[in-house]
Structure formats: structure tokens, C-alpha cells
Amino acid sequence: MSTPTAAPAPRTPRFGVNYTPSRGWFHHWLDFDPDEVAADLDSVAALGLDHVRVFPLWPVFQPNRTLIRPRAVYDLVRLADAAAARGLDVGVDGLQGHLSSFDFLPAWTRTWHRRNLFTxxxxxxxxxxxxxxxxxxxxxxxNFLGMTVGNEIDQFSDDPHPNPDRITPAEAGAWLERMLAACEAGAPGRFHVHAEYDAAWYRDGHPFTLAHAARLGAATAVHSWVFNGTAQRHGRSGTATRHHAAYLVELSKAWADDPHRPVWLQEVGAPAPLVPPEHAAAFTEATLTAALDCEDLWGVTWWCSHDVSRDLADFPELEYSLGLLTNDRRVKPAGRALARTARQRPGRPAPRTTALVLDADDAARPPSRSACAPGGVFFEAWAALAGRGVRPAVVRAELAGDRTHLATRGIREVVTVADAR
Incomplete structure (x- = not known):
């Protein structure tokens, strides 16, 4: 079996949303209601978006290792068909995995049946x-786009998870290749990807590496959340905060073998209180403007469609207010901001002609990912350049003198961290 290979980014970026059902959140799979789903998707389609990312709960769909529930799979297909009737494409995350602070792992992988998820x-x-x-x-x-292997499932492999299944980078890579091959075997030629949270980019020693993220699958998926220290350090309107998603897109491009590999901004949102509700629309517009100024952006999928109901307990406070629509399907200011941008259908930006040099000699396992994290010397240098109006790309030191590579990406000038600071 082969793993999916990258395809060119579409001529204009895609705009979509991570679908969070307005009734029952992802627990809706337990008593799937097609009328409620249809009403939710009507409210998404009314924003002018073109796709949704959906999340089967792994223990609901596969409660036993040899039982994949036909009724659950049927409900997933019904959801996809309902989306198609409203002009929406569907991407499906498989191994859920982890969502909004809750872990959803089947019983046959935990406690008395504890086995390493990756080996x-x-x-x-x-x-x-x-x-x-x-x-x-x-x-x-x-209208089926393809599979994402799982939602940030890399968090189960390392700290700060309270009970991780530890693995090596080689084992992480082998697991990703095997899971992507399974997706390809089921639906050949579709847009199959994998997605990590930002430990892959920022955490020293994390077994899922930048090379895994930027080289395996049909595109690179990035998840941009400014509660990772960015907004705490730079404020809700700081350059680093407004450009965090663009920074991750550009950082990922430095590690891709294909200089024009598509990048999917698969999760990005406006988390309160770091981004207060009255400023969510401005944050949304600024984030989109910066991200859409990156070449090879496949699209943006905002987190999330609908607020989590206050009837549900124990979520972190910020999770209740991330929706573009309220729990009763009223459009919020951030939803209107995303809809305006989607209607404009922005074209492709010009290449970024200046690149900041990332001093990392080992292409597979960089010596210091923390330098790229909020507060790290590379992160802050990139943000300083952006704050001065530069449109910085990122190039690894080993390629900074490669004229062919630079020309392919449209880079005419390289600057060091010392220059930027």
C-alpha cells in the first residue's frame, strides 16, 4: 500500500469550519439526529463556507477491536450526504482521540487492556x-475530501499528557506511514493527512517531528492556538499573536521537501479571555489576512462551528465560546468576519522574497525546537521582522546558500536572527 502524496494547493484558498454539533456536542453520535445535523449544516452553509471537518468518536465507532459499528458508519455517511446537499465538502478525522480537553480512547487500549497506541x-x-x-x-x-488520521493524537506520546505511551521518532514515523496507507487503501487518491498539535513544532524531544509533519501525507496540517504563550507574551493585538498562524505556515514550509507543498490551516480560533469576545472579529480578520498572505495555503478551517452548550459540564471555560455561531445557531461577529473573507475569494499572494535563516543542521530532528516557540529567539526574530512590515519566509541554514532552492521559492534575500534582532 502507498501513502498519499501532496497535490498542488487550489487556485483560491478553501474556507471551512470544524463542525461542533449544537446539540450534545460530539456525543451526538450516541443518538444521531439527522434533522439537528441538517439544521446545523444549514447555518454553516449560510456563511458561504465550502467544507466541514467532522469528528467521529473512536470509542463509539469501534468499541471493541474487532467491532466497527455499522450503524455508526452509516450515520457518518448520512452526515456527509447532508453536507453534500448543502454544497459542503467533508474531511473526516479518524482516531478521536482527543477533543477539547477530553480523551476518547476505546476501553481495549486502556487500564486492564493497556497497550501502546503507536507500537x-x-x-x-x-x-x-x-x-x-x-x-x-x-x-x-x-464531496469526501479525505481522512485526517486523528486529532492531535501525538499528545498521547509525550508530556504533558498525564499517562503517555512513549515512543521514538522512528516509531512515530512508522505509525504515521502505516495509518496514512490504511486511509489510502480505503479511499485511493483522496486528500489524506495527519495533524499534530504544536509540540511537533515547538517542544524539544517530542517524538513527532517537523519532518513528519511537513513530509508525510497529502499536505501539512497546522493547528494555531495563541494560548500557547503567544498571546500571554504579546497581547491579543501584538504582531506575533495576529501572525501566529502565518508563522506556523511559513515554519512548516521550511521543512517540506516539496517547496510548494500545500499547507492546511486546519485549526485556528479566538480563545477567550486572551482574545475577549468583543475583539474576536478583529482577531479573526487579522489572522486571516496574515495567513492568506502565505503561498501554497490549501485553506483555512476555523475552530469551530457552534458554541458548546452550557448544559454540558467540565469543559475549560474557553471551549464554551469558540463557535462562529451560538448554540442556537445565531451568527457571531467572528462568523461574520470569516464569511466576509470567504465571499471575497482572495487570490494567491506573491512569493515572500525575504527569508529568516533557521540554524538547524539535522533535517529530521532539529537540535532546538524551543527556539521556534513563543519566547524563543527564532520566534521572536520572525515576529520582529513581521512587525517591521517584512513578509518573512523561513529557510533552514543548510539550504540558505542553495540558489536553486531559493529561486524555486522566490526568495531573494536571507537574513539571520542576529540581523533581525
């Missing part, structure tokens, strides 16, 4: 069959 042969075969089954169920739907 145990029986767990791997179960995951493989699950991803293949979901992909195959949707393979004949024209």
Missing part, C-alpha cells in the same frame, strides 16, 4: 482496519 501490533491492526473502513465507506462520495 502494539494488535492495536495497530485495529486502528488500520478502522481508518480503512471509514475511508472506504465514503470513497464513492464526491
Amino acid at each position: 502494539d501490533p494488535e492495536v495497530l491492526s485495529g486502528q488500520e482496519e478502522y481508518l480503512r473502513t471509514l475511508a472506504a465507506a465514503l470513497a464513492d462520495r464526491p
Whole structure:
């Protein structure tokens, strides 16, 4: 089996939303209501968006290693068909995994049946069959984009998770390749990707690496959340905060073998109180403006569609207010801001002609990812350049003198961190 390869980014960026059901959140899979789903998708389509990312709950769909519930798969297909009726494409995340501070792992991987999620042969075969089954169920739907292996499942491999299944970078890479191959086997030629949270970019020693993120799958998926120290350090309107998503896009491009590999800004949102509700629309507009100024952006998928109901307990406070729409499907200011940008259908930007040199000699495992994190010397140098009106790209030191590479990316000038500061 082969893993999916990158395809060019679309001529104009895609605009979509991570679908959070307005009734019951992702627990809606337990008592799937097609009328409620239809009403939710009507409210999403009314914003002028073109796709949704949806999240089957892994324990609901595969409660036993050898039982993938046909009714759950049927409900997923019904959701995809309802989206198609409203002109919406669908991307499906498989291994959920982790959502909004809650872990959703099947019982056959935990406690008395505890086995490493990334290396145990029986767990791997179960995951493989699950991803293949979901992909195959949707393979004949024209509006099916493809699979994401799982939502930030890398967090189960390392600190700060309270009970991680530890692995090496080689084991992480082997797991990703096997899971992507399973997706490809189920639905050949679709847009299959994987997605990590920003530990892959920022945390020293994390087993999922920048090279994994930027080289495996049909595109690089980035998740941009400014509660990671960016907004705390730079404020809600600081350059680093407004450009954080663009920074991750450009950082990812430095690690891609293909200089024009598409990058999917798969999660980005306006988290309160760091971004107060009255400033969410301005943050949304500024984030979109900066991200859309990056070449090869496949699209933006905002987190999230609808607020989490206050009837549900124990979520972190910020999770209740991230929606573009309220729990009763009224459009919020951030939703109007995203809709305005989507209607404008912005074209492709010019190349970024200045690149900041990232001193990392080992292409597979950089010596210091923390330098790229908020407060790190590279992060702050990039933000300083952006604050002066420069449109900085990122190039690894080993390629900074490669004229062919620079020309392919349109880079005419390289600057060091010392120059930028």
C-alpha cells in the first residue's frame, strides 16, 4: 500500500469550519439526529463556507477491536450526504482521540487492556482496519475530501499528557506511514493527512517531528492556538499573536521537501479571555489576512462551528465560546468576519522574497525546537521582522546558500536572527 502524496494547493484558498454539533456536542453520535445535523449544516452553509471537518468518536465507532459499528458508519455517511446537499465538502478525522480537553480512547487500549497506541501490533491492526473502513465507506462520495488520521493524537506520546505511551521518532514515523496507507487503501487518491498539535513544532524531544509533519501525507496540517504563550507574551493585538498562524505556515514550509507543498490551516480560533469576545472579529480578520498572505495555503478551517452548550459540564471555560455561531445557531461577529473573507475569494499572494535563516543542521530532528516557540529567539526574530512590515519566509541554514532552492521559492534575500534582532 502507498501513502498519499501532496497535490498542488487550489487556485483560491478553501474556507471551512470544524463542525461542533449544537446539540450534545460530539456525543451526538450516541443518538444521531439527522434533522439537528441538517439544521446545523444549514447555518454553516449560510456563511458561504465550502467544507466541514467532522469528528467521529473512536470509542463509539469501534468499541471493541474487532467491532466497527455499522450503524455508526452509516450515520457518518448520512452526515456527509447532508453536507453534500448543502454544497459542503467533508474531511473526516479518524482516531478521536482527543477533543477539547477530553480523551476518547476505546476501553481495549486502556487500564486492564493497556497497550501502546503507536507500537502494539494488535492495536495497530485495529486502528488500520478502522481508518480503512471509514475511508472506504465514503470513497464513492464526491464531496469526501479525505481522512485526517486523528486529532492531535501525538499528545498521547509525550508530556504533558498525564499517562503517555512513549515512543521514538522512528516509531512515530512508522505509525504515521502505516495509518496514512490504511486511509489510502480505503479511499485511493483522496486528500489524506495527519495533524499534530504544536509540540511537533515547538517542544524539544517530542517524538513527532517537523519532518513528519511537513513530509508525510497529502499536505501539512497546522493547528494555531495563541494560548500557547503567544498571546500571554504579546497581547491579543501584538504582531506575533495576529501572525501566529502565518508563522506556523511559513515554519512548516521550511521543512517540506516539496517547496510548494500545500499547507492546511486546519485549526485556528479566538480563545477567550486572551482574545475577549468583543475583539474576536478583529482577531479573526487579522489572522486571516496574515495567513492568506502565505503561498501554497490549501485553506483555512476555523475552530469551530457552534458554541458548546452550557448544559454540558467540565469543559475549560474557553471551549464554551469558540463557535462562529451560538448554540442556537445565531451568527457571531467572528462568523461574520470569516464569511466576509470567504465571499471575497482572495487570490494567491506573491512569493515572500525575504527569508529568516533557521540554524538547524539535522533535517529530521532539529537540535532546538524551543527556539521556534513563543519566547524563543527564532520566534521572536520572525515576529520582529513581521512587525517591521517584512513578509518573512523561513529557510533552514543548510539550504540558505542553495540558489536553486531559493529561486524555486522566490526568495531573494536571507537574513539571520542576529540581523533581525
